[in-house]
Amino acid sequence: MASKKQYHSLCRWTFNAGKGGFVPGDIRPAWAGNKLDVVGIISLINTKIRPRLPEHIELGFEVHYDTEIDEKSAPAVADALVDAKMYLAMITPGLHSHFGYGGAGSLDPSEREKSGAIGKRTVDLAYGPLKKAWHPHADKAPTLVLWNGSYGYDLATPAIKQMYQNLKQSVAELCKYEDTKGAHLYWGIEPKPNEGHPAMLLPTVASALLFWKKLKEEFGINIEKRGLNKEFGHSEMIGLDSVYDTVEEIDNNAVAHVHLNSQGYQDGVTLGGPGKYDIDHGLKISGINISIASLFAEAKYDRWYGHDMQARSYDNETQGLDRVIRSILSWDACQKAAAEINLAEMNKALSVRETGRVEDMMRHAVVSAHKHFDVMYKG
Numbered sequence: 001m002a003s004k005k006q007y008h009s010l011c012r013w014t015f016n017a018g019k020g021g022f023v024p025g026d027i028r029p030a031w032a033g034n035k036l037d038v039v040g041i042i043s044l045i046n047t048k049i050r051p052r053l054p055e056h057i058e059l060g061f062e063v064h065y066d067t068e069i070d071e072k073s074a075p076a077v078a079d080a081l082v083d084a085k086m087y088l089a090m091i092t093p094g095l096h097s098h099f100g101y102g103g104a105g106s107l108d109p110s111e112r113e114k115s116g117a118i119g120k121r122t123v124d125l126a127y128g129p130l131k132k133a134w135h136p137h138a139d140k141a142p143t144l145v146l147w148n149g150s151y152g153y154d155l156a157t158p159a160i161k162q163m164y165q166n167l168k169q170s171v172a173e174l175c176k177y178e179d180t181k182g183a184h185l186y187w188g189i190e191p192k193p194n195e196g197h198p199a200m201l202l203p204t205v206a207s208a209l210l211f212w213k214k215l216k217e218e219f220g221i222n223i224e225k226r227g228l229n230k231e232f233g234h235s236e237m238i239g240l241d242s243v244y245d246t247v248e249e250i251d252n253n254a255v256a257h258v259h260l261n262s263q264g265y266q267d268g269v270t271l272g273g274p275g276k277y278d279i280d281h282g283l284k285i286s287g288i289n290i291s292i293a294s295l296f297a298e299a300k301y302d303r304w305y306g307h308d309m310q311a312r313s314y315d316n317e318t319q320g321l322d323r324v325i326r327s328i329l330s331w332d333a334c335q336k337a338a339a340e341i342n343l344a345e346m347n348k349a350l351s352v353r354e355t356g357r358v359e360d361m362m363r364h365a366v367v368s369a370h371k372h373f374d375v376m377y378k379g
Contacts, residue, residue, distance in 0.1 A: 006335070007057075007058050007302075007303060008058070008060070008304070011063075012064070014309055014310060016028070016310075017033070018313065019310065019313060023313035027313065027314065028317045037073075038068060038073060053325070053328060060090070062090040062092075063090075063092075069130075074130055077133075086133075088133040089257075090143045091142055093122040093146070096196060099114070104146075104151065104170035106166065107163060115150070119174045123174070126185060141184050143187065143229065144186070145187075146171065146190065153199055164201055167202075172218075183225070188256035190231050190234070191205055191208045191228070212227065227249065227252070228255060230245070231258075232263075243295070259307075259308035260308070261327070263280075264279055266284070266288050267286045280308060280310040282326055282327030285373060287365065287366050290369060296335075297338055297339065307324060307328065325377075329373055333373040337372060342361070346361055
């Protein structure tokens with residue numbers, strides 16, 4: 001039987017020459033910005049990554065406005081996506097590139113006004129020249145992601161309350177603006193505890209869920225297609241349980257988009273984990289990720305899985321591409337292993353406290369996932 005279609009999106013920001021700072025900024029010279037533009041990245045994905053993937057995987061693309069795509073470049077990007085049979089899966093206003101004083105929640109009214117204008121231009125671009133690159137099925141429409149990277153502060157003052165209120169007002173205005181365009185986009189707040197500020201508004205899944213409920217109560221915002229960009233790694237890096245976060249998101253019908261990655265530690269091989277910075281490894285096979293895959297399957301989530309990841313600081317271009325392929329196949333393997341778990345048997349064992357037996361079931365699922373990966377990777 002043919003496998004059910006899966007929707008995986010790749011991020012423009014993965015394809016960089018090197019991060020710089022404490023690690024090389026030029027380890028992948030062919031991916032330098034003056035040599036590889038967005039159209040070139042789409043071609044690279046189509047020619048170097050797609051042929052190594054199973055046929056049931058459809059590909060999408062993710063971008064920041066206006067650092068990675070803007071009004072000038074959007075028509076060519078849309079044409080390239082259509083030609084490559086790829087789709088716009090996610091677009092986000094890159095406020096963090098412009099504003100360091102709270103962005104949409106800023107206490108500076110000028111900054112708040114400018115960030116609102118960037119948000120509206122992001123919506124305009126999605127509905128304008130990029131519309132031709134949307135998936136033909138409405139339930140696969142792109143997600144407008146609001147990453148909280150600019151909603152930050154570093155002073156503990158009572159004014160944080162006003163920042164939070166400003167953010168509610170700003171996001172409500174942007175929601176109403178998108179409603180006038182047709183309300184076809186999905187929306188996902190991407191919570192994160194830090195980066196690029198010591199403290200952030202909307203740091204956790206729970207705070208983002210509450211935020212949407214407040215927008216509905218205070219501003220009458222329809223939140224039917226407005227929820228979260230579920231980011232595995234952000235739960236991990238703050239030491240929270242990404243499985244329980246998933247339960248909360250599903251319970252509130254709030255999974256709009258998913259960012260797959262691993263911060264390390266949970267696969268027993270890769271270093272990282274709670275208390276570390278945002279490492280953005282590709283998705284790794286683990287019991288935790290198989291559990292999340294099972295929850296998504298039970299909830300019938302059938303939208304985009306984005307690979308929010310970075311090539312490692314020692315990878316050349318070929319190795320960087322291989323990281324992306326490994327991440328996609330690892331998630332596919334986790335899904336296959338999750339489908340093999342007998343949940344009725346697991347629940348029965350837990351009801352009589354046979355937890356060792358349940359550990360064995362999850363251990364066997366991890367082994368199975370690795371076997372699935374090996375078959376696909378050698379493919």
